[in-house]
């Protein structure tokens with residue numbers, strides 16, 4: 001699948017064709033192979049040639065995109081159909097629907113001023129459930145922010161997520177982070193951080209820590225966008241993953257845009273995947289609108305990662321929604337461009353058609369579940385809105401492990417102030433002691 | 434210190450953006466938003482000097498995340514308004530290199546929070562290369578973008594970097610308040626031969642200030658390193674910069690009603706710091722407080738206190754100096770706590786009252 005065939009007609013390494021054995025197969029005199037001298041530089045073991053060749057992005061065929069389903073939900077080659085039990089398949093599909101409904105309602109709630117910010121996941125649902133289903137719940141997740149389906153699949157509830165967006169006292173993040181910056185220690189999900197790509201070297205570091213444990217059975221998956229891949233941290237992560245040989249899957253969601261910047265302006269060359277072989281990583285490019293293909297890719301990647309062979313996956317998709325509630329994407333892309341990705345290349349449609357064909361889902365159950373999913377979000381939201389905010393003292397907690405005297409003093413000042421002017425503040429909105 | 438206050442009315446921020454502010458030459462003038470003033474400054478300097486160019490994330494076709502570069506790409510094209518990939522350390526480095534080679538880059542950070550990815554280029558290259566090249570390679574560059582707390586974006590998106598950058602010799606650090614400040618200082622920054630860190634404020638972008646004909650003209654440039662007395666007063670000196678100037682002015686208004694006259698000094702430039710203006714004001718008022726949105730430790734107020742201590746003007750003080758700063762915690766998300774974590778007019782009022790308390794008591798008994 002990963003063969004990067006040299007283009008026909010390219011003369012570089014032409015001598016390859018003259019030989020039946022591979023260039024680096026066993027041989028007695030390493031520096032001479034079939035009359036070709038192999039250089040012994042510490043930085044590269046490569047053949048000497050006498051013809052000057054310049055390589056460019058056209059020298060190689062593009063890395064192909066692995067898929068299992070066609071757009072009608074048919075399995076293209078039966079041997080590639082993953083062996084997933086019925087309950088898991090239904091759970092995958094329901095998670096997609098749940099996510100879709102949650103996105104619709106929370107996006108609206110931001111428009112109505114109920115929360116300050118939101119980001120939708122439209123078009124990338126297949127990436128979330130396909131990858132999450134292929135992992136062990138013990139594997140550690142570093143997310144960027146547009147991977148909410150992974151969290152739902154892991155078992156975070158709609159209520160937990162909605163509570164985070166509302167920053168109420170039941171938010172396990174104590175109402176401190178802006179909306180969609182979820183995290184759950186219990187579910188092995190590292191709290192999302194705003195500055196792009198910082199999660200990438202951190203994920204490799206975490207994987208390194210796992211590797212040091214005897215009989216390690218956990219890997220780390222790190223999601224990032226094709227835009228974030230331009231950060232210096234991204235290169236550092238790829239290079240360290242390879243050189244430290246860490247049990248990590250670096251998972252790029254290439255959805256074509258970074259806010260308004262199209263991928264054509266973000267990078268040149270063959271996408272993010274082409275950086276993998278260049279840096280010595282196992283590399284897979286997969287159709288991110290095909291949940292089953294993503295599932296197979298991540299399953300294989302996980303096997304490799306656990307042998308300390310780090311993997312780069314590039315999942316191709318399309319960001320169907322606006323970047324966030326602060327963005328209006330009609331300013332930089334035509335509405336027609338989006339259509340294809342909400343119809344024939346919709347990850348949700350593809351998996352639904354597959355399930356229907358298998359006879360484990362139908363239009364009626366689809367309608368009923370969509371309603372149920374919607375209701376659970378509406379219910380969670382109504383409850384979240386009524387819940388109090390965390391106690392104001394939480395503002396001073398966890399800055400340090402032990403609260404230093406200077407913070408104790410600030411807290412005491414605030415306490416006295418609030419005691420004195422109690423009636424001037426919306427104290428009933430905050431948790432009592 | 435933001436907590437030492439009597440309660441403030443909520444909704445202060447929304448009021449800021451609805452209201453126009455008065456400045457000294459306000460009478461025969463036109464209201465202009467800070468955003469438009471910044472845009473004018475860049476436009477005029479690009480027109481004036483072909484070496485000036487703009488780069489950053491989304492600055493071209495999208496007009497900038499906060500629309501400060503609106504229309505510039507249409508006017509000047511790809512050669513001079515450049516959308517970059519998301520690599521702050523990359524495009525800051527590109528800007529520094531372009532400045533080495535004689536261009537005058539205006540490098541936009543989507544917000545200064547993201548300048549942390551690029552800070553090595555700012556501190557270790559932009560700030561020091563002129564010195565290390567024995568004066569051979571000047572670095573005429575402007576790093577600009579919104580700094581400080583916005584609204585509802587919590588810990589990682591709400592911090593003030595004025596103290597951070599002003600720590601470093603070789604950099605100039607500017608923090609405009611009004612539209613006039615924004616235009617005159619940004620033009621000065623672009624013309625300046627040294628690297629300038631230009632700290633704007635998202636909340637202020639949409640605020641209108643009257644601008645005089647003089648300030649609207651393309652020759653209008655303000656000197657870097659000169660503070661502005663926004664309001665004269667004889668009882669206490671209030672030093673502030675950027676959005677904190679608004680907080681201080683609101684407090685000064687309120688205090689004026691109680692017979693206390695504050696002298697409000699808008700620093701405009703954090704480095705170089707116009708200590709002369711501060712010192713001569715203290716010599717008249719004998720009292721000082723500072724107001725800033727950043728954290729207290731090693732902050733701008735701390736610097737001013739130290740300078741006062743080290744100068745003869747210390748002996749002019751009748752009371753210890755107080756700082757009004759952001760609360761010493763990462764920014765909370767809840768709107769009501771966010772408001773409490775930033776200095777509000779009432780925090781300034783009560784700080785002034787505390788510093789002046791002896792004298793107020795004395796005057797009351799007269």
Ligand SMILES: Cc1ncc(C[n+]2csc(CCOP(=O)(O)OP(=O)(O)O)c2C)c(N)n1
Nearest residue numbers: 146194195196225226227228257258259547
């Ligand atoms: C260091 C840093 N720079 C800039 C930003 C502002 N920003 C937030 S999301 C984003 C676009 C990221 O695009 P991509 O990685 O492709 O992810 P997508 O939104 O497409 O899922 C930008 C520029 C940031 N959060 N951090």
Ligand SMILES: [Mg+2]
Nearest residue numbers: 225226257258
């Ligand atoms: Mg993207």
